[in-house]
Amino acid sequence: MLLSLILVAFSPSLATAQESRESLLWYRDTALKVLENGGKLIRPVLSVEERRIQSQLDISVPVSGESGAYARRSKDGRRQIVISAGMTRTLEWLAIAFVFERHFGFHGCLDEYASYLVRRIAENSARFKNNEPLKPVYPPQGYARTIGGSCQGLPRNFESSREAGADFASMMDASLLFIYLHELAHHTLNHIGNTDSLRTSRAQEAEADAWAISIAFKADFDLVAAAPAFTLIAGLGGSSLEDEVKQTHPLGIRRVLSMLTEAHEIMLQKRYPDTNKLDRVLADIRRKFPSR
Numbered sequence: 001m002l003l004s005l006i007l008v009a010f011s012p013s014l015a016t017a018q019e020s021r022e023s024l025l026w027y028r029d030t031a032l033k034v035l036e037n038g039g040k041l042i043r044p045v046l047s048v049e050e051r052r053i054q055s056q057l058d059i060s061v062p063v064s065g066e067s068g069a070y071a072r073r074s075k076d077g078r079r080q081i082v083i084s085a086g087m088t089r090t091l092e093w094l095a096i097a098f099v100f101e102r103h104f105g106f107h108g109c110l111d112e113y114a115s116y117l118v119r120r121i122a123e124n125s126a127r128f129k130n131n132e133p134l135k136p137v138y139p140p141q142g143y144a145r146t147i148g149g150s151c152q153g154l155p156r157n158f159e160s161s162r163e164a165g166a167d168f169a170s171m172m173d174a175s176l177l178f179i180y181l182h183e184l185a186h187h188t189l190n191h192i193g194n195t196d197s198l199r200t201s202r203a204q205e206a207e208a209d210a211w212a213i214s215i216a217f218k219a220d221f222d223l224v225a226a227a228p229a230f231t232l233i234a235g236l237g238g239s240s241l242e243d244e245v246k247q248t249h250p251l252g253i254r255r256v257l258s259m260l261t262e263a264h265e266i267m268l269q270k271r272y273p274d275t276n277k278l279d280r281v282l283a284d285i286r287r288k289f290p291s292r
C-alpha cells in the first residue's frame, strides 16, 4: 500500500485572495482530513508505546497565516500537535513550484521560488516581532508576475495535465503527513519538556526527521513525494519548524539531499530498519528533481 493518493483529493486553490479567511479555512479543513486519515494509516506500524502516545494527541490546525508547526504539552499536560493553516499553504506553494519545475519545464524556478519563500517567511517573522508591517508573500504565480526570474511566464494553473495534478496531490498528502510524523517524533522521542519550551535543538530536529523517515518506510509511504516538506525543513538550516525561520542562504534540492543524508547517519546509528531504502529515495529525488 503506497501511502499517497488515498488521502484527500487535493486540488490547488491557486486563489489570488490568499489571505482571506475562507482560504485559510479551506487549508485547515483539508489539513485536518489528511492528518486524520494519515494518523490512522501509520498507526499499525507504531510500537505499542508509540501508539499509546499517538492516541493521547490533540491535533489542531489554527486558522492562521503563519507557517508554523509545533509539538507541545498544554498547560494541563495534554499532548498536542499544532500545524497552522498557513503551513499547509506554504507546502502547497512549494508543491506548485515543484510541479511547474518538473512537468512544465521551468528549470530553476523551484530553487529560486523556494529561496524567496523561505526568506520572506524569515523576514516577516522578524518584522512581526518588531511590530513592523509585513511584506507580501506570493504564491509561485504571483512571484512569476512580480519578480519573474526562472519562473517568468508560469501558467495560472496546471489543469491541463492530469499527471501534474496527481503529482501535486500526492506531494500535498505526503508533505503534510511528513510534518505530522516529524511533530509526532518529538512526542515519541521524549523531546518535549527536555528543551527550552518550543525551541528544540538542532540534534533533536535531525532525530525527529530520522524517526519520521523510518516510520514512513514501515508504512510504505511515498517519501519522494514529501519533497516540498523536506525543502521547507532543509530551508530552516538546522533550526526547527517550531522555531522562527532564520534562513538566508539559497535553497534547493542540494540542501534537501544534505538534510536527508544527515537523517541517514542517525538512522544507521539507531539501527532503524530499512535505512538502505533511503539511498533509493535520494537517487529518486536527484532523478526527478535535478538541481541546477
Ligand SMILES: [Zn+2]
Binding pocket: 182, 183, 186, 200, 204, 205, 208, 240, 241, 242
Ligand atoms: Zn521539530
